[in-house]
Amino acid sequence: MKKHLDFNYFKESADYILSKIEFMPEIAIVLGSCLGNLADEIENKIIIDYKDIPNFLDATVESHAGKLILGDLSGKKVVCMSGRFHYYEGYDFEELTIPMRVMHLLGCKSVILTNAAGAVNKDFLAGDIMIIKDHIKLNGASPVRGKNLEEFGPRFFDMSNTYNKDYIKLAKKAAQVSKLDIKEGVYFYMPGPQFETPAEIRAIRVLGGDAVGMSTVTEAIVAAHCGMKVLGLSLMTNMAAGILEVPLTTDEVDKTAEKSAEKFKVLLKNILKEI
DSSP states (O other), X not given: OOSOOOHHHHHHHHHHHHTTOSSOOSEEEEEOXXXXXXXXXXXXXXXXEGGGSTTOOOOOSTTOOOEEEEEEETTEEEEEEESOOOGGGTOOTGGGGHHHHHHHHHTOOEEEEEEEEEEOSTTOOTTOEEEEEEEEEOSSOOTTOSSOOTTTOOSSOOOTTSBOHHHHHHHHHHHHHTTOOOEEEEEEXXXXXXXXXXXXXXXXXXXXXXXXXXXXXXXXXXXXXXXXXXXXXXXXXEEOBTTBXXXXXXXXXXXXXXXXXXXXXXXXXXXXXXX
């Protein structure tokens, strides 16, 4: 592990952010590749660069802005991460606890995690939105390994309701309002940065994965440890390797994300109204 992450390490980050605002956010939102422009719709916004926050990480993925945006959205006080952190960027799993623990210390009781993912389920299509009902992580260490910080949660904790069932119902209702045919399924975590092989995708399908991606799960684990309610939403930006006879590219991911961004924004704003 590169840094000694005690409670004060996270508190320094939160205290700096709280010094810049006059409210405590209710809901944290992690904006994946498909939702970065949602931040434009936040009112009374305060923008903080990640690099200015003590002890925070730096987003190295080109399409991730690397900014924290705080303000009002759909009648809620929110804090949005425009850009997230991944294991493949070189961070230790333990360092990936930082965002959710800081969000928790800001006062957030809930978090909405969004991402771009590859569709493993052959009944899905590129452009579909999937509510995450559960996840599978068989790669790498737990982000909360090491000395437990009781200020955040217990040493051993339950993961059976990580993706809050009430929020899932609420998201389905919001999809009806938004006139969206929404999917529901299991998100399978892979560490990346390479896309998966066709054989890996076949194995993931056998194991019960409906979508695959390189993010979200570490955040969900840390949020569960902190007792936060989680809603996960995945945009299927491509069919996973081996389903179609075409190579996977980031251009394909970006183009699908751009095309689907508006319907994703409408859905998310309708969800926020009901939380």
